[in-house]
Structures are given as structure tokens and as C-alpha cells.
Amino acid sequence: xxxxxxxxxxxxxxxxxxxxxxxxxxxxxxxxxxxxxxxxxxxxxxxxxxxxxxxxxxxxxxxxxxxxxxxxxxxxxxxxxxxxxxxxxxxxxxxxxxxxxxxxxxxxxxxxxxxxxxxxxxxxxxxxxxxxxxxxxxxxxxxxxxxxxxxxxxxxxxxxxxxxxxxxxxxxxxxxxxxxxxxxxxxxxxxxxxxxxxxxxxxxxxxxxxxxxxxxxxxxxxxxxxxxxxxxxxxxxxxxxxxxxxxxxxxxxxxxxxxxxxxxxxxxxxxxxxxxxxxxxxxxxxxxxxxxxxxxxxxxxxxxxxxxxxxxxxxxxxxxxxxxxxxx
Ligand SMILES: Cc1cc2nc3c(=O)[nH]c(=O)nc-3n(C[C@H](O)[C@H](O)[C@H](O)COP(=O)(O)OP(=O)(O)OC[C@H]3O[C@@H](n4cnc5c(N)ncnc54)[C@H](O)[C@@H]3O)c2cc1C
Ligand code: SF4
Numbered sequence: 320x321x322x323x324x325x326x327x328x329x330x331x332x333x334x335x336x337x338x339x340x341x342x343x344x345x346x347x348x349x350x351x352x353x354x355x356x357x358x359x360x361x362x363x364x365x366x367x368x369x370x371x372x373x374x375x376x377x378x379x380x381x382x383x384x385x386x387x388x389x390x391x392x393x394x395x396x397x398x399x400x401x402x403x404x405x406x407x408x409x410x411x412x413x414x415x416x417x418x419x420x421x422x423x424x425x426x427x428x429x430x431x432x433x434x435x436x437x438x439x440x441x442x443x444x445x446x447x448x449x450x451x452x453x454x455x456x457x458x459x460x461x462x463x464x465x466x467x468x469x470x471x472x473x474x475x476x477x478x479x480x481x482x483x484x485x486x487x488x489x490x491x492x493x494x495x496x497x498x499x500x501x502x503x504x505x506x507x508x509x510x511x512x513x514x515x516x517x518x519x520x521x522x523x524x525x526x527x528x529x530x531x532x533x534x535x536x537x538x539x540x541x542x543x544x545x546x547x548x549x550x551x552x553x554x555x556x557x558x559x560x561x562x563x564x565x566x567x568x569x570x571x572x573x574x575x576x577x578x579x580x581x582x583x584x585x586x587x588x589x590x591x592x593x594x595x596x597x598x599x600x601x602x603x604x605x606x607x608x609x610x611x612x613x614x615x616x617x618x619x620x621x622x623x624x625x626x627x628x629x630x631x632x633x634x635x636x637x638x639x640x641x642x643x644x645x646x647x
Contacts, residue, residue, distance in 0.1 A: 321362035321448065329372045334379040334497055334528060337372055341524040342499040344370040349523050352395055353429040355422070356438055364449040365439075365461055368523075380433065380528055383407065388534050394433025394527045399424070401432050401483075410534060413541035413560060417486045420545050423552045433527045436484055436494065436507075440477035440515045440583055441554065442468065442621045460516050468621050475515030476583050478621045484511070484585045485560035485577040486543050492532045498525040508587075515583035538565045539573070540647060542640035546580075546632050548624065555580035556624050557632055559588075559612070561640035563600060571595040576608065576637065581618035581629065588612045605641040609634035 331337040341348055348370040351357050360366050374380055380395040383404050390411065392401060401407055402419035421427055421435065444452070444467040445460050457463025459475045466472035484507065492507045507530075510520050521527060535541075541562045547553040558580045564573030574595045579585035594607035618629040 323358070323361055324364075324367045326368060327370045329370060330376055331372065332376045332378060334377055334526070337374065337377050337526060338497050338499060340370070340372045341526070344372075345524045348372060350374050350526055352431040352434040353397070353426075355426045355430040356434060360439060360446075363447060365445070374431075374433070374526070380526075385410075385534070389531045390534065392432055392530045392532075394436075394529055395431050396433075398422075398427040398430050398432060398435065398483075402427065411486075411490065411532065411541070413543040414483065414486045414490070414532075417482045417543040417545075417558075417560070420543070421482050422554075432483060432530065435481045436487070436510075436530065437519060437521060437527055438479075438481040440475070440518050441480045442475075442477035442515070443623055444468065445477055468619055474513070476619050476621055477515035478581065478619070479511065479515075479518060479579050479584050480554045481579070482543075482545060482555055482558055485558055485579050486541060487530065487532065488577040488585055488587070489541055489560045489562035489575045490532050490535065492530050494530055495528040496521055496525055497528050498522065502528070511584035513582075513584055518583050535562075536564065538567075539563070540565075540644040542643045544636040544640045546629065546636060554622075556622065557581055557616075557618060557629050557636065559633070559636050559640065561608075561637065561644065563595075563641070563644050565600070569599055570597055571600055571604065572597075574608070576612055578612065578616050578633065581616055582621075586615075588615050600641060600645045605638055605645070608641060609637040612637045 329340050349368040351371045352374045381393040383392050398418040402415050408415045459466050487507050494505045543560050545555050546557040559578040562575040566572045574592050576588040591608045595604045613634045616633045618626040
């Protein structure tokens, strides 16, 4: 049986109280939302904070509402709530879909969208018991000094494995982050970094309070696609979000692709607009975008499923996304 280490559990009800607790125990504290990722990680000895600050009771981190030209989602809203919220389903169906495809129903009821955005990276050589990791000499991300994915590598490339960030990125979401110095806004495009050890611009003593998403202009469609071993429970082997804007004559005026679950952060695929802008979304454009994504996406051996097969599936996911948008 895997046991948890001893820790003190705090239950604030206001944001200020939560931030004060985090500051008071800096370097030995982590926030916990649904705990669906953090608790297994603690059982594996990957994190051993002496204090946990539970976010579920923090009033300011709840609520889903359209405010002016934006949708605001409290970070502690569950994935199930995001997936079935009528305004999200109506205005941001791809976000509802991404939330709906995370894990299985039990975890979606407890797991939050904030925890999904702040999810730790994953790797075959990291998400293991201490005994397992010790036998291998540990690794760069935790307790060791070598990477087993890239031999001789000096940088962790564990997989960013969250499903909602690609959609939030194509939708230009903004993250509200609170810390001892107050609140700051971070565009989600600036949030993730390439360092698989800690791939997000938020410290363990800061909080993601809410996510704000601008309502997209008319003619915008977004599709989310996920590759996984089974149709439930499994983390993504690859995932991507595609956004297409079309003008009054149905010609493409905006095209964005963000792909993830292959390396340590979600990445925008470049140059996809070249073949698409000003044209109708037909088979030629779809093929050109799929080809460009294939050229730029290079999954790594950070999970057990064959990286070449995952790469070969990238253009398939792009074709599915663009065909879905073209046919809608
Ligand atoms: C079997 C299994 C399958 C899974 N499948 C998927 C999947 O398919 N796709 C997927 O995306 N995820 C998957 N997950 C991971 C996880 O369930 C989800 O990502 C979930 O959204 C995490 O949210 P949580 O509230 O439980 O986060 P927690 O476990 O509470 O926290 C995760 C991390 O985020 C930090 N954190 C949480 N909330 C905040 C906040 N508001 N501000 C700052 N930091 C915060 C925590 O400190 C911790 O580091 C799976 C997990 C399991 C166990
Ligand atoms: S990518 Fe390398 S350093 Fe990172 S978790 Fe995996 S083995 Fe460890």
C-alpha cells in the first residue's frame, strides 16, 4: 500500500486567507483542489509538502458566468461542471468537449479546471513509486541528475498531459493569478515553459483564481481532438485544438493549431495560415495544414506508447478537426 506522508491540512474560505497561508508556509506548501493528480503524486513521494491549502472552500474561485465580453470560470469549478454548463456548451463547445474527455466521470466530478491548467508533467520514468525510481537512479525531474528519455539530456522533457489548455490557448484565455503581491493577469500563451520539471509560470505559493475567455467573433469555430488508448480514463497520447475564423464569404480569415501531450508544453504549430488564409476550407487546405503539423510535431519517448505512431496520428487529428469544422 502507498502511504501519504504527514502534513497539515488547511481549509480557507477566502482568497486572502488562502494566499496568506501559502506565504506563511512558503517552500513547504502546495495548494490542492480536487487532488486527483496531487494525491497520487504525493503517494509516489514526488511532492512531500508539510502543508496543503485546500481550495474547494474558497469563494472567489467558484462560479461560471459571462461577464461583458468574457466568460469567467472560477479555477475550482469541476471539469464536469465545465463540460455541462449551458453557456459553455453553446459558446465554447470545444472547451466543454475537452473537459468531457478528461479521465472518467468520477475524476471529472472532483478534478477542477484550475488543477487541469496547473497539472504536473508526466513521464514513464517519473510517475512511479520511490522504489521503482530509486532502482533506476532517479532522474532530473526528481532526486536525480540524468534524463532517461533523452540520454545525456540536461533538460526534462516530461509530457504536458492536460486536455483543456490547447483549447484555452486557441481561445486566447487569460489566467488570473494571486500571490503575496496581489493579483496579476497572465495570457495563457505566456504561461507554459519548456522546462518539464515545472513547466508553468506559477509558483507553488501562488494560486490560479480564475480563467477568462473572450467571446470569439462570429464565424469562429474550434475543434478539440484527443488521441488515447481507450475511450475513457486515459491521459492523452497527443491532443490538439484547431481554431478557424471565416469571413462572410466563408473564406478562412484566421487559423490556429495548438498541439500538446508530446513534449513538455502545449505549442502553437507555426505557418499553418499560409495555405489557408483567403481560401475556402476544402480538402487542399486541410491536407496542407495536416502536413505542416506533421512536420512540426515530434512526440518523445516520455510515455510508453510508440512515438512514431503518435506522430503519424497528428495529421489524422488535424484532418478530423478541420473536417468537423468544415462540415458544421
Ligand atoms: C486515472 C487518471 C486519469 C487522468 N486522465 C486525465 C486526462 O485524460 N486528461 C487530463 O487532462 N488529466 C487527467 N488526469 C489528471 C487530473 O485528474 C486532471 O488533470 C484534473 O483536472 C486535475 O485537477 P485537480 O483539481 O484534481 O488538481 P489537483 O490534483 O488538486 O492539483 C494538480 C496540481 O495543480 C495545482 N493546483 C490545483 N489547483 C490550483 C490552483 N487553482 N492554483 C494553483 N495551483 C493549483 C496543485 O498544487 C497540483 O500541483 C487523470 C488523473 C488520473 C488519476
Ligand atoms: S523526461 Fe527525463 S528528466 Fe523528465 S521525468 Fe522523464 S526521465 Fe525524468
